[in-house]
Amino acid sequence: MKVSTSWPVLVAEDSPADFLLLQAAWxxxxxxxxxxxxxxxxxxxxxxxxxxxxxxxxxMDVNMPRMNGxxxxxxxxxxxxxxxxxxxxxSVSRNDGDVxxxxxxxxxxxxxxxxxxxxxxxxxxxxxxxxxGLVEAPE
Amino acid sequence: xxxxxxxxxxxxxxxxxxxxxxPGDARLLHAExxxxxxxxxxxxxxxxxxxxxxxxASREFDAVLLNLDLxxxxxxxxxxxxxxxxxxxxxxxxxxxxxxxxxLRALRGGAQDYLVKGPGIGPLLARAVHFAVERHRVRAxxxxxxxxxxxxxxxxxxxxxxxxxxxxxxxxxxxxxxxxRGAEKMYGRSAADLxxxxxxxxxxxxxxxxxxxxxGGTARTAEVRVVEIEWDEEPASLILLHDxxxxxxxxQQIEAQNVLLEDLVxxxxxxxVAANSEIEAFADSVSHDLRAPLRxxxxxxxxxxxxxxxxxxxxxxxxxxxxxxxxxxxxxLIDDLLGFSRLGSCPVSRQPVALGPLxxxxxxxxxxxxxGRPVEWSVAGLPSLDADPSLLRVVLVNLLxxxxxxxxxxxxxxxxxxxxxxxxxxxxxxxxxxxxxFAAEHAQRxxxxxxxxxxxxxxxxxxxxxxxxxxxVTRHGGRIWAEAVPGVGATFFxxxxxxxxxxxxxx
Numbered sequence: 001m002k003v004s005t006s007w008p009v010l011v012a013e014d015s016p017a018d019f020l021l022l023q024a025a026w027x028x029x030x031x032x033x034x035x036x037x038x039x040x041x042x043x044x045x046x047x048x049x050x051x052x053x054x055x056x057x058x059x060m061d062v063n064m065p066r067m068n069g070x071x072x073x074x075x076x077x078x079x080x081x082x083x084x085x086x087x088x089x090x091s092v093s094r095n096d097g098d099v100x101x102x103x104x105x106x107x108x109x110x111x112x113x114x115x116x117x118x119x120x121x122x123x124x125x126x127x128x129x130x131x132x133g134l135v136e137a138p139e
Numbered sequence: 140x141x142x143x144x145x146x147x148x149x150x151x152x153x154x155x156x157x158x159x160x161x162p163g164d165a166r167l168l169h170a171e172x173x174x175x176x177x178x179x180x181x182x183x184x185x186x187x188x189x190x191x192x193x194x195x196a197s198r199e200f201d202a203v204l205l206n207l208d209l210x211x212x213x214x215x216x217x218x219x220x221x222x223x224x225x226x227x228x229x230x231x232x233x234x235x236x237x238x239x240x241x242x243l244r245a246l247r248g249g250a251q252d253y254l255v256k257g258p259g260i261g262p263l264l265a266r267a268v269h270f271a272v273e274r275h276r277v278r279a280x281x282x283x284x285x286x287x288x289x290x291x292x293x294x295x296x297x298x299x300x301x302x303x304x305x306x307x308x309x310x311x312x313x314x315x316x317x318x319x320r321g322a323e324k325m326y327g328r329s330a331a332d333l334x335x336x337x338x339x340x341x342x343x344x345x346x347x348x349x350x351x352x353x354x355g356g357t358a359r360t361a362e363v364r365v366v367e368i369e370w371d372e373e374p375a376s377l378i379l380l381h382d383x384x385x386x387x388x389x390x391q392q393i394e395a396q397n398v399l400l401e402d403l404v405x406x407x408x409x410x411x412v413a414a415n416s417e418i419e420a421f422a423d424s425v426s427h428d429l430r431a432p433l434r435x436x437x438x439x440x441x442x443x444x445x446x447x448x449x450x451x452x453x454x455x456x457x458x459x460x461x462x463x464x465x466x467x468x469x470x471x472l473i474d475d476l477l478g479f480s481r482l483g484s485c486p487v488s489r490q491p492v493a494l495g496p497l498x499x500x501x502x503x504x505x506x507x508x509x510x511g512r513p514v515e516w517s518v519a520g521l522p523s524l525d526a527d528p529s530l531l532r533v534v535l536v537n538l539l540x541x542x543x544x545x546x547x548x549x550x551x552x553x554x555x556x557x558x559x560x561x562x563x564x565x566x567x568x569x570x571x572x573x574x575x576x577f578a579a580e581h582a583q584r585x586x587x588x589x590x591x592x593x594x595x596x597x598x599x600x601x602x603x604x605x606x607x608x609x610x611x612v613t614r615h616g617g618r619i620w621a622e623a624v625p626g627v628g629a630t631f632f633x634x635x636x637x638x639x640x641x642x643x644x645x646x
Contacts, residue, residue, distance in 0.1 A: 095423075
């Protein structure tokens with residue numbers, strides 16, 4: 001089935017400023033899909049496990065306090081009820097070790113946060129087009 | 140009396156004192172000796188002992204012919220007084236009366252001969268004088284030689300004694316026969332104590348060095364030489380010991396110091412490696428942390444521009460544009476610095492790289508920067524270099540984009556890349572431009588981090604590019620330098636050091 005626009009997109013991001021920018025880019029890139037932000041991996045997992053929660057996509061920062069993005073990713077992929085959710089890593093780090101580890105753990109994509117609103121809008125547009133428009137989601 | 144050497148074996152005239160009170164006998168003696176061919180003797184007659192002693196005190200005589208019975212002195216008394224007066228001069232006794240006891244006493248007392256007067260005694264006397272003189276002469280010579288030998292022996296002994304080395308002489312049984320002062324000092328015992336001791340100095344053949352245990356638990360180390368000699372007409376071993384204890388100790392100390400130094404170097408190297416990776420991690424995290432606020436400044440400024448831009452006047456819009464330019468500059472600075480700091484520890488993997496295609500590729504990549512300016516590139520005859528391809532690429536990107544930047548405004552800009560030689564084995568690559576150049580006194584500053592010769596408004600830049608280039612070249616064991624004339628142009632030269640597998644060079 002196609003991804004429903006009623007499904008929210010969950011964001012794990014500890015920087016409020018980064019989330020504000022992401023939100024600005026998100027609304028510029030299209031309609032639908034509420035963005036929900038959690039400040040770390042633990043909070044993200046709690047939200048994902050709420051009854052009735054169905055996330056269209058997870059946008060995961062890597063560097064976060066408490067549970068970081070890679071740890072949260074591992075936990076999502078280890079949980080059969082969450083494992084099918086696409087997780088796009090969204091990080092400032094180009095570190096090859098981080099990129100490799102993310103894909104090994106089952107990340108759907110790894111995107112480096114661009115600098116600049118326009119660049120961010122472009123990146124978000126691509127993500128939306130692909131993960132929310134093109135691909136099929138399980139029933 | 141004529142003297143003729145061919146007549147006798149004596150070397151010259153022999154002066155003979157004759158103690159004879161009988162004038163007839165004296166005459167007879169004269170006659171006998173003058174006809175004698177064996178000896179050229181000159182006789183001086185003294186009738187009394189006192190006359191004889193007087194003469195002996197005033198002149199030298201080779202022999203004394205002595206009649207024991209003289210006026211005023213008789214028998215052995217005459218002989219003994221004479222003997223006492225001239226102990227060195229040979230005495231020959233001749234007498235009118237034969238007396239066995241007197242003869243024996245005279246001969247035991249040192250007389251050369253004892254003859255009895257009688258018919259035919261003349262030739263006997265001459266022969267006796269001749270033999271006595273010869274014997275005396277030979278003995279004197281032997282004594283002289285013996286004295287010389289003794290002197291030489293003394294000198295040799297002094298040399299042996301003065302030697303700081305230990306000198307021992309052992310006989311076949313291994314008993315000590317001689318030690319020098321060096322040995323006394325080494326063993327702390329007197330020569331008298333050491334000589335005669337047996338078995339304490341066994342040295343296996345072929346030994347080069349021995350440890351000598353000493354009383355008190357200490358020991359000395361000595362180099363050994365053994366020479367087979369004769370000592371007191373018996374085969375013996377001359378043993379030379381050269382004390383090398385101090386030298387060995389010093390050697391051991393040096394070796395220990397070296398080990399210590401090596402450990403220290405290893406330790407320091409490990410510390411440096413750790414410090415380097417710490418710095419790199421630090422630079423990594425700093426650059427990430429610095430980027431975050433930049434991202435926010437840029438993002439929010441752009442949002443502001445979008446949402447309020449239409450309502451802002453021109454000067455406010457210029458300010459927004461200025462903020463965005465500054466952010467961009469900061470971002471580039473952080474990227475460059477991060478790249479520079481990573482260069483310190485990234486591995487350099489060298490392989491042959493064809494420089495020509497690499498330069499052409501970089502020029503194509505830089506095309507957007509020329510922005511339609513007239514640029515004449517000249518790339519010719521570039522060799523293959525043994526280098527890390529990605530790092531060499533960074534070098535060229537920096538050098539060529541610098542050349543592009545500093546020729547801005549030239550019509551046309553001319554940039555040449557060519558090999559040159561400065562007499563070194565490694566090829567030298569030159570990048571020459573006809574740009575603004577720089578003053579010679581700035582040539583050294585160029586390659587430092589953040590060293591910029593131009594203002595940001597003249598020529599933009601972070602001041603990290605040439606520092607990066609230098610670090611890459613240095614990590615290849617090479618060097619880089621530059622020459623320029625202000626207003627005319629600049630030339631940058633670099634050469635890489637030999638790699639582990641140097642590129643094949645045309646023969």
